[in-house]
Amino acid sequence: MKPxxxxxxxxxxxxxxLAGVAFAAYFSDPARQPARVAYLYPALAAQQNVWLSDIDKxxxxxxxxxxxxxxxxxxxxxxxxxxxxxERAGGGSVTLRLLDIPSGQARDLxxxxxxxxxxxxxxxxxxxxxxxxxxxEALGASFGLSRIWxxxxxSSNYDTIPLIDDNQIVGHSAIWxxxxxxxxxxxxxxxxxxxxxxxxxxxxxxxxxxxFIPSSHGAMGTLSPSGRQVIFPDLAxxxxxxxxxxxxxxxxxxxxxxxxxSNGPIDDVAAQFSPDGQKIAIARRYTxxxxxxxxxxxxxxxxxxxxxxxxxxxxxxxxxxYFRWDADGDQLVMQRFPLHADAASGEPARPEVWVHDLTSxxxxxxxxxxxxxxxxxx
Numbered sequence: 062m063k064p065x066x067x068x069x070x071x072x073x074x075x076x077x078x079l080a081g082v083a084f085a086a087y088f089s090d091p092a093r094q095p096a097r098v099a100y101l102y103p104a105l106a107a108q109q110n111v112w113l114s115d116i117d118k119x120x121x122x123x124x125x126x127x128x129x130x131x132x133x134x135x136x137x138x139x140x141x142x143x144x145x146x147x148e149r150a151g152g153g154s155v156t157l158r159l160l161d162i163p164s165g166q167a168r169d170l171x172x173x174x175x176x177x178x179x180x181x182x183x184x185x186x187x188x189x190x191x192x193x194x195x196x197x198e199a200l201g202a203s204f205g206l207s208r209i210w211x212x213x214x215x216s217s218n219y220d221t222i223p224l225i226d227d228n229q230i231v232g233h234s235a236i237w238x239x240x241x242x243x244x245x246x247x248x249x250x251x252x253x254x255x256x257x258x259x260x261x262x263x264x265x266x267x268x269x270x271x272x273f274i275p276s277s278h279g280a281m282g283t284l285s286p287s288g289r290q291v292i293f294p295d296l297a298x299x300x301x302x303x304x305x306x307x308x309x310x311x312x313x314x315x316x317x318x319x320x321x322x323s324n325g326p327i328d329d330v331a332a333q334f335s336p337d338g339q340k341i342a343i344a345r346r347y348t349x350x351x352x353x354x355x356x357x358x359x360x361x362x363x364x365x366x367x368x369x370x371x372x373x374x375x376x377x378x379x380x381x382x383y384f385r386w387d388a389d390g391d392q393l394v395m396q397r398f399p400l401h402a403d404a405a406s407g408e409p410a411r412p413e414v415w416v417h418d419l420t421s422x423x424x425x426x427x428x429x430x431x432x433x434x435x436x437x438x439x
Contacts, residue, residue: 096387097439098394099125099137099144100414102431111135111146112428113437116416119427125160126167134433136192137162138185139388141438143214145183145192150174153204155181157194157212159219171196171212171221179204182234186241190215193224193235193244206231209246224259225271232257234281238288239336245291247281248273256281256293258312274310274317280331282307286338289313294330297323300348304328307343321345321367330356331382335390339363342373342393344382354400355380358393360419374417374424387436393417394427394434 108131135146144160159170173180195207232246282293309320326349384395402410
């Protein structure tokens with residue numbers, strides 16, 4: 062029996078549907094999605110906005126924000142949908158805005174201009190349910206010390222409250238643990254400077270909700286994905302000057318130790334745990350015969366020996382101190398600053414965004430005149 066026209070039409074529709082599903086599955090596979098980075102650009106202009114680049118197409122940019130006054134800093138949710146950014150407003154205040162990246166629609170997140178406050182450094186929790194930021198209230202013609210605040214991203218009005226009710230607990234540079242339960246930040250209290258770790262839900266009856274790690278360096282450092290370890294810079298005085306080295310605090314064991322040698326020929330200013338917590342990348346400048354004018358990135362497994370550091374994207378013509386892992390721990394995006402401007406051109410040196418692939422060893426320049434890069438999920 063020959064198929065009639067209806068059978069043929071149904072057959073064609075089914076084939077097209079299956080082809081569409083296969084096409085969508087193929088191109089929605091994360092392994093086939095382009096790796097993207099966002100950054101502030103142009104660095105030397107009066108105002109900056111958030112831009113986006115596919116790392117496979119260096120120099121090709123997409124502008125995400127359209128701020129006339131400029132963007133101070135920003136963060137992107139782990140699923141790549143939401144962009145929270147601190148936008149300069151009138152009267153010296155900085156307000157928080159939220160952009161839905163797929164639709165391009167932006168709205169106020171926290172109207173800090175109306176509050177006459179300075180709201181900066183937004184950072185999404187990995188779950189996407191919360192956002193932390195630092196907020197400084199106006200004190201006459203200036204602003205006071207910042208405190209850490211939270212935004213409930215699941216509420217329709219994006220309700221915001223201080224992380225800790227005590228307004229004497231100040232801080233900046235908040236970092237989340239991978240489970241979104243621990244929030245660490247640097248306390249800028251002059252009488253007792255250090256790192257504070259706040260557990261939203263303490264894991265046991267004997268676990269304090271707030272922990273304190275003394276440090277006079279002024280930088281937060283890096284929190285392990287488990288939220289149980291902190292590696293942070295501290296100061297050492299030798300040869301009549303101050304240098305930085307790294308300490309590690311194990312919260313589970315309640316132990317503190319030097320992570321790098323405080324008396325060694327080093328200046329270690331930054332560190333980042335890998336997403337699986339098994340590796341650490343640091344920004345180091347040697348002060349002996351290996352000296353370079355700028356900091357370089359070095360990497361080692363935490364289980365390896367204390368001297369088993371491997372140089373990553375080594376180039377003594379650049380200083381590198383800001384870098385971030387991708388979600389798989391295979392690549393690092395970094396902000397680099399050229400130490401030698403082209404005198405013939407008369408142009409000033411500009412920060413650049415680079416990506417280093419740890420598997421291939423290749424380092425690729427993404428864009429010039431840009432800074433504060435971070436990965437964006439596809």
